[in-house]
Amino acid sequence: MDMAHAKEDDLFREEVRDFLAEKLTDDLKRRARAAGWRTFTDHDLAMEWQSILHSRGWVAPAWPKEFGGTGWSVMERFIYQQECLAAGTPRLYPQGLMMLGPTLIGHGTDEQRSEILPRILSGDDLWCQGYSEPGSGSDLASLQTKAVKDGDDYIVNGTKIWTSTAHYANRMFALVRTSTEDRPQKGITFIMLDMDLPGIKVDPIINMAGEHEFNQVFFTDVRVPQAGRVGPEGQGWTVAKYLLEFERGSLSAGASLANALTKLKLFASERERDDAPALIDDGGFRTRLSELEVTADTIAMTEKIVLSSLSANQNPGSAANVSKILSSETQQRIQELAVEAAGYYGVPNHVVLEEFGPNFGPVGPAFARNAAPGYLTGRMSTIAGGTGEVQRNILAKMELGL
Secondary structure (H helix, E strand, C coil), X not given: CCCCCCHHHHHHHHHHHHHHHHHCCHHHXXXXXXXXXXXXXXXXXXXXXXXXXXXXXXXXXXXXXHHCCCCCCHHXXXXXXXXXXXXXXXCXXXXXXXXXXXXXXHHCCHHHHHHHHHHHHHCCCCEEEECCECCECCCHHHCCCEEEEECCEEEEEEEECCCCCCCCCCEEEEEXXXXXXXXXXXXXXXXXXXXXXXXXXXXXXXXXXXXXXXXXXXXXXXXXXXXXXXXXXXXXXXXXXXXXHHHHCCCHHHHHHHHHHHHHHHHHCCCCXXXXXXXXXXXXXXXXXXXXXXXXXXXXXXXXXXXXXXXXXXXXXXXXXXXXXXXXXXXXXXXXXXXXHHXXXXXXXXXXXXXXXXXXXXXXXXXXXXXXXXXXXXXXXXXXXXXXXXXXXXXXXXXXXX
């Protein structure tokens, strides 16, 4: 992988900065900062920013150009992500753009790609992911939601849980069980469906920070056209593993962690009183901060390896799992330091205060207001997308033959 700095990279960076200076308004940045602790950005904000990027053709940096992506090199994608994080752009929903889109490019039919990919790019379709079930999270192969053939359709019964943004999504990609005659993985099929089909019910799940991002989705005799199947019947496990390589390994984690550390360092350098030492002057705190900076650099390099493999049409293999483990655990360690830095300003429940509109102003600086909600929400990062324990088991099998 050639990551050498080139004049073309400087020109591209200037192009990105010019675009962001023009399109990323103060209002968009303010709203993005306010939602910075959430797993996903505010819904309206995410869709507004996606529309702006789509108009420029930059909404899917990792997609090939022939499918509506940018066709950027690994270095250009890295530069773009760096500049977006530095500018404070809103986050986009990843389920369609980062998961399903690349999966259809790799495993979908020509008809599925021509119909679905443009609607993902435009935001006309917002997707959610139907994988986990009660009792089938980390052990995804034990899932029990059934799909039985009936003519040209599947009849689906069961439930999915922790379904992020299902209350906004109009479509879902899901894993269902179509057979129990062989080992569990061989009886799983990957399907796509509309969320307004009769028999689908979405119940909200409120997380520890008081935010509604997750849901439980129930299926009762839901008729799903078999045309929505991706890959052969019973081969959904293979399709799912391909998708998870995109969910667990991406370009953004290292740069995002570095950006979070920069903000934490700036906040820790402030003094409440002229005669009071700043937290950054504490040797123990500064040491932990430095250790996390080294880890963030390591993650950034690992992600470059992943994307270099993808750009050469190669499977990134275990590097994606390494990136997932390191990034989720490092994120939690940064959030722990952020709570320590916030001190008593992190105690008020700012989510509830914002929702009900108190008759007094914000409590504490903006950084501190996001610290506790970010910490609480971030507890799920070592579970979502495959727990750290599962990731380590995969590495032990792939690399050590255990």
